[in-house]
Amino acid sequence: MNKIGIVGAGLSGLAIARNIKNAVVFESESRPGGLLRTETIEGYTFDIGGSHIIFSKDNETLFEMLATIGEYVEHRRRTYIFYNNQFIKYPFENGISMLPAEERFQILKDFVENMIREKKEPENLLEWFYYVFGREITDRYLKPYNEKIWKRNLEEISLDWVGGRVPNPPVDDILRSAVGIETEGYTHQLRFFYPLKGGIETLAKSLAENVDVRVGERVNKIEVGEGEVVVETTGGQYEFDKLVYTAPLTHLPKIMDCDEIEGKIRKLDYNSLTVVGLGVKDKVPNFHWLYFPQSDIVFHRIAFLSNYSPYMAPDGCSTIIAEISRRPGERISNVCERVIDNLVDVGFDLNVEVCKAWEWKHAYIVYNHHYREAVEKIRGYLRKKNIVPFGRFGGWEYLNMDAVMAQAKALAARLG
Numbered sequence: 001m002n003k004i005g006i007v008g009a010g011l012s013g014l015a016i017a018r019n020i021k022n023a024v025v026f027e028s029e030s031r032p033g034g035l036l037r038t039e040t041i042e043g044y045t046f047d048i049g050g051s052h053i054i055f056s057k058d059n060e061t062l063f064e065m066l067a068t069i070g071e072y073v074e075h076r077r078r079t080y081i082f083y084n085n086q087f088i089k090y091p092f093e094n095g096i097s098m099l100p101a102e103e104r105f106q107i108l109k110d111f112v113e114n115m116i117r118e119k120k121e122p123e124n125l126l127e128w129f130y131y132v133f134g135r136e137i138t139d140r141y142l143k144p145y146n147e148k149i150w151k152r153n154l155e156e157i158s159l160d161w162v163g164g165r166v167p168n169p170p171v172d173d174i175l176r177s178a179v180g181i182e183t184e185g186y187t188h189q190l191r192f193f194y195p196l197k198g199g200i201e202t203l204a205k206s207l208a209e210n211v212d213v214r215v216g217e218r219v220n221k222i223e224v225g226e227g228e229v230v231v232e233t234t235g236g237q238y239e240f241d242k243l244v245y246t247a248p249l250t251h252l253p254k255i256m257d258c259d260e261i262e263g264k265i266r267k268l269d270y271n272s273l274t275v276v277g278l279g280v281k282d283k284v285p286n287f288h289w290l291y292f293p294q295s296d297i298v299f300h301r302i303a304f305l306s307n308y309s310p311y312m313a314p315d316g317c318s319t320i321i322a323e324i325s326r327r328p329g330e331r332i333s334n335v336c337e338r339v340i341d342n343l344v345d346v347g348f349d350l351n352v353e354v355c356k357a358w359e360w361k362h363a364y365i366v367y368n369h370h371y372r373e374a375v376e377k378i379r380g381y382l383r384k385k386n387i388v389p390f391g392r393f394g395g396w397e398y399l400n401m402d403a404v405m406a407q408a409k410a411l412a413a414r415l416g
């Protein structure tokens with residue numbers, strides 16, 4: 001049997017370890033979970049890595065995740081976009097039905113003209129939006145929202161990002177919506193699930209049961225020998241046949257000799273995130289989460305966690321988180337005050353009892369034009385050294401939880 005070590009006890013490390021006998025997982029933080037961690041302050045429970053809901057097109061994986069968390073709640077999504085001082089239904093192309101008739105006409109006219117116009121094949125994300133959705137939908141929502149979350153000119157984002165993730169416009173939906181008929185989009189996520197108690201960390205906690213996780217053991221050095229991988233942590237030195245690496249690829253030059261791929265690692269781009277948690281002594285409207293494309297509002301999304309599960313806040317109170325995408329190294333001053341002020345600006349004047357911010361260096365992989373070549377080279381190099389890159393930052397891939405769970409199972413079967 002192969003001796004397997006795993007760097008990182010986020011969802012990726014945990015999901016692999018629980019499918020392999022005797023794997024050892026090293027986690028630098030004091031508890032497992034990575035982005036899936038939850039904290040309770042004065043009775044308000046916050047998912048500190050941002051809003052996480054459980055959904056999947058793959059029923060087998062979905063049922064496995066639900067069986068893992070035990071008690072859960074099920075919802076039909078109630079999600080809106082703040083647009084021209086009103087909340088319209090998400091996604092935007094389905095929210096068009098809530099706009100005034102003249103605006104619907106402008107959007108419809110442009111969409112139809114765009115469909116029949118001869119067009120050059122798109123080469124980047126901005127061109128792809130124009131190609132698929134037309135100017136009106138792109139300029140009104142897709143461009144400002146995506147510029148806000150990616151913090152980049154959208155021409156810098158490659159079509160690798162689009163592959164399967166941003167769906168083609170449901171033509172039927174846009175036409176219906178434009179003539180005022182209500183429709184639903186992103187239907188694979190319309191129904192979603194959430195742990196009844198304990199926030200999203202419940203999933204990580206359940207996965208970590210019966211897994212050998214060495215918390216507080218940061219991996220400081222990886223050395224590749226003849227047929228073995230030697231790992232030095234803050235707690236000791238270990239030898240493995242194979243090492244699964246789920247920490248960010250950008251950390252590698254600090255912990256292993258990898259001159260051959262350092263240039264490629266420097267090409268990798270990502271965004272950071274600030275999550276601001278608010279405990280409020282008010283009942284909030286019955287939304288799940290809201291999107292804000294406006295550049296003068298600090299957050300791009302807010303989520304009402306106490307509408308996911310009533311156990312997330314004391315009776316009569318509410319728990320909210322605001323997500324703010326940042327370029328790596330960018331600082332946001334007075335973030336709690338700015339979030340509270342902007343909430344007032346968009347119509348939520350709340351009695352705030354608790355406010356705390358959490359910073360995440362790695363949150364979103366940016367699919368720049370170097371993405372595919374750099375990632376393929378780095379992955380190939382590591383595999384040759386018996387190091388298996390995996391996960392959102394270890395594999396450098398925009399993975400949601402269901403994809404992590406499914407891929408981890410397949411990988412464990414190959415390794416175990």
Ligand SMILES: Cc1cc2nc3c(=O)[nH]c(=O)nc-3n(C[C@H](O)[C@H](O)[C@H](O)COP(=O)(O)OP(=O)(O)OC[C@H]3O[C@@H](n4cnc5c(N)ncnc54)[C@H](O)[C@@H]3O)c2cc1C
Nearest residue numbers: 008010011012028034035050052053219247391392400401
């Ligand atoms: C804002 C946001 C919202 C999201 N919402 C959803 C959602 O609604 N639904 C969904 O399905 N998915 C969602 N996701 C995706 C989901 O968070 C990821 O798929 C998942 O958490 C990735 O887990 P991971 O283990 O790959 O990475 P991580 O969670 O980053 O885990 C990596 C672990 O490695 C540890 N580590 C790092 N360096 C070392 C070292 N040197 N030694 C030891 N340990 C180390 C870290 O401490 C961490 O615990 C969301 C992601 C974000 C950012």
